[in-house]
Amino acid sequence: EKNYRTVDAADFGLDENSEDNYSAFCSAIAYCRENPNTRLVVGGGKYHFRTDREIVLDGLKNTIIDADGAQFVFEHPNYFRITDCDCIEFRGLSITWNLNASRLGSIVKVKKVNRIKHSFEIEFTELGEVSEDIPIMAFTQYDAKTLTPGVSKNFKENYVYQHPDIIKSVTKTKSNVLKITHNGDLDDFRNGDVFLLRHHVYDGNVFNVFKTSNITFSGVKIYAAAGMGWLIENRTERFQLLDCVIGLDPEHVNDHRISATADGVHIANTNGKFRISGCDFSFMGDDDVNVHDNLLSVTEVVDKNTVGYYTNANNLAVGDTVIFNSERFSDLDFSAKVTAMNGETITFDRDLPETVGKGCIIYNGSIDSGNYVISNNYFHENRARGLLLQSDNGLCENNTFYKTMANPIKIIMDISSGLWLEGSGVNTLTVRNNTFKECNVVKWSPQIDISSNIDGNSADCALFYNIVIENNRFENFQGDLLRASNVSNLSFCGNTTDNREGKITNGRGNIKINGECSKITVNGNKFRPSARAPFQGRIKFKSIKSVL
Known part of the structure; x- marks a missing residue:
């Protein structure tokens, strides 16, 4: 860096008083492209x-884009597209949304429920005036007192945009009140329920990173964004997020209770080797971090070496090696290289064996989003899960998780056709020295969940190997502590559970070892005595091959 030339973005026209800084900033980036070894300085202030x-x-x-103290204010869900770059760094930049142009989400309170007429009213408690044309995309129930995602009893959520026929009509009854008539799917809403109503979900992503290597985001802050914070994919490798923030806009903590409207960080189909350290992520509309590679499903065998396929995210290219599995993910002991492909078929360099047929699951053996460290972060008060860890060679340590709406850690291979096909299994993952406080507010699943889902069924083999969960602390949670399926060589040792607060339930703190498991070690865990969790530490076994 000491040999870099320094240029000022203001010299290209970037100006706090400008109506639109798009062209000026693009000009500055063009200069950097033509002149490697450049440090672009963005002065403090707000830029629209x-x-x-x-x-x-x-x-x-x-x-280096050095923007400490600068804030970029967007009002369309088009942000940064970073592709084919090497050795770049974003420093200190903060991102937010122009709430005067539109809102990302709003707190609403349900009134005047009429289940006979399938209607209710929603009061926009943060606003004095609302338009009946405001987008109604997704309802997620919030705690009425803390205005954080999830409630422990009778939690309700509806992704309206996935089923647009739900809403029949919207009419305005008062300045900040709308009456919604629906098809009956929202009849479980009750008077007094409080929801975050999202007006955006998967609209865009602040940082779209493709085919890039050696990229660092340091001290970057995302306060309000339509879509994900980071989408990192398409063979990007060697990347890191250091001391970054996704959270509520400090200027709108009381009137805008969502940060990014989807995932915080979504890592898929990369070449891995990444670090996320010292970050603070909260109030996203989906998971904190999801790391995986995508799967494909064979829809037909076209000829001796060609198949039709379905996927939600194609990650194959000519020359890649494809691994073939059965429809329940058993290894078929067959691989082949891609020689040609289009939007409907893939052709390979070898004839396909008779075991390959419709429903088989295939994945790209030439990419690997693994080899990562997630450490010293604070993940809290977001919708859905904390970490979805679906790639090899991971270390998750010294993090704090607080009031994640669902379970803080999920290790999974997950096929939900029509939505996603993610994760080809995990070999070698250590989760240690983390603290989990009051997580899984809505009791979706255990604190640590290791499992598979193939459209409602489990895989018929082990998918997860050499998993170590040790020296973690779990405090005041509902539901099971651990559930494991499809895992071989799991060590759950030296963990501490303290469930002295919360509701009295018999199932709090249970450990469940389910199907397709072997070589399971559960040892040296401490359970602080609590009348509120009388059977914590109880281990239930089902169809396991061996227990150590």
Whole structure:
């Protein structure tokens, strides 16, 4: 860096008083592209971006964007597209949304429920005026007192945008009240229920990173964004997020209770080797971090070496090696290289064996989003899960998890056709020295869940190997402590559970070892005595091959 030239973004026209800084910033990026070894300084202040186009950073090398104290304010879900770059760093930049142009989400309170007429009213408690045209995308129940995601009893949620026929009509009854008539699917809503109503979900992503290596985000803050914070994919490798924040906008903590409207960090189909350390993620509309590679399902065998396929995210290219599994993920002991492909078929360099047929699951053996460290972070008060860890060679240590709406850690291979096909199994993962406080508010699943899902069924083999969960502390949670399926060589040792607060339930703190498990070690765990969790530490076994 000491040999880098320094340029000021203001010299390209970036100005706090400008109506739109899109062209000026793109000009600065063009200079960096043409002049590697450049440090681009963005002065402190707020800069508006109103052009409905992505800011493209392509082909940059040895570039630092030093924006400590600068905030970019967007009002369209087009942010940064970073592709084919090497050795670049974002420093200190903060991102937020222009709430004067539109809202990302709103707190609403349910009134005047009429289950006979399938209607109710919602009061926008943060607003004095609301339009009946405001987008109604997803309802997630919030705690009425803390205004955080999830409630422990009779939790309700509805992704309206996935089923647009739910809403029949919307009419305005008062300045900040809308009456919703629906098809009956929302009849479980009750008077007094409080929801976060999202107006955006998967609209865009702040940082889209493709085919890039050696990229660092340091001290970057995302306060309000339509979509994900980071989407990192397409063979990107060697990347890190250090001391970054996703959280409520400090200027709107009391009137805008969502940060990113989808995942915090979504890592897929990369070449891995990443670190997430010292970060603080909260109030997203989905998981904190999801790391995986995508799967494909064979829809037909076209000829001797060609198949039709289905996937939600194609990650194959000519020359890649494909691994073949049965429809329940048993290894077929067959692989082949891709020689040609289009949007419907894949052709291989070898004839397919008779064991390959419709329903078989295949994945790309030439990519691997593994080899990572997630450490010293604070994950809290977000919708859905904390970490979805679906790739090899991971270390998760010294993190704090607090009031994640669902379980804080999920290790899974998950096929939900029509939505996603994720995760080819995990070999070698250590989860240690973490603290989990009051997590899994809505009791979706255990604190640590190791499992498979193939459209409602489990895999018929082990998918997870060499999993170590040790020296963690779990405090005041509902539901099971651990559930494990499809795992071989699992060590759950030296963990501490303290469930002295919360509701009295017999199942709190249970350990369940389910099907397709072997070589399970559960030893040296401490359970602080509690009348509120009388059977914690109880271990239930089902169809396991061996227990140590």
